[in-house]
Amino acid sequence: MNLAKSTAVALGLGMTLIGGAMAAPASKHDGTWSVRMVTDSGICDASYNYSIAIDNGNVRYIPAPGDSPTTVSGQIGPNGAVDLDIRRSIAKVDANGRLSGKSGAGTWQLGMLGCAGRWTAQKRA
Template sequence: MNFIKSTALGLSLGLIIGGAAVAAPKHKHDGTWQVQLVTDSGICGTNTYAITVEQGNVRYQGSPGTAPAVINGQIGSNGAINLAIRSSAAQGQASGSLSTQSGSGVWKVDSYGCSGRWSAQKRSSFAQS
């Protein structure tokens, strides 16, 4: 059951970012974000993840002990988020929006019958090259 919860939550958003910065980012949402996922329906539980946004592209490295996830999607210049997440046979979606320092939205993993909401806080920005 923990594997299912970890996979579903990792799929659900995969949104937590890590890194350090000394200058303004090229894209205002670039950097590392800490994302908390809360389950409103289903057995997926609540968890916190780190993601990276670089030039508006979302990247998730995963956490030790969790199934690898592939995340496809971008953060629009207006902060709109639309992500597709896949891990093994499970597929999920996340949507919402980010401001320069925080964000929120919803997620779901239909194959596990889970859905919920997420909130994010920016932790750092990337330096310009």
Template structure:
């Protein structure tokens, strides 16, 4: 199911971060490491909840398990997250914030063949 697979990929957006300009690179590096992200569906036909690993390195995020999602987004030096995760005709907009204390949270909304929305929570693991 594409919607389930897309919602599974939402965690990528929780920390999605293309390379930050050199001026902000040091500040963005404070989010580098391994994160565990819980994705919870609050409305729509997506599966209820997921938990996945995300690795952030040099401000760039990637799914710890591989995958076939397209991720574009950014984590600002302040920790603000804005990203899009897509697969086929399904896409999710992700917004939120990572904190320097090793946690983060935000919301997500899908578009495309099915409409879902929910929230995400992240914890730094290493």
């Protein structure tokens, strides 16, 4: 097979794969969410507000101006189950709960500071 044919086959295969990925159904939870975390116990601040983006169950933190670097790992299940680890500096928060429709709720804890509380979320887009 000459170079032109190889390139054409590769491009055709690439376009097929891209088209298939673009046609994949979006998760019903995909979009931007506002999250409010309220502290019920421990020495943490009374509340925190965050924005996250969900894309096919994967969560990405949307930093506000001046925020410290923050990473989010874990996923949102197809049924809305939330199981996330949120890290900022040396602090690690475990968050669990459920999203349903355009809202969600659950609990969180930051073991190293003895903090725990609840969170609520609202879908923005």
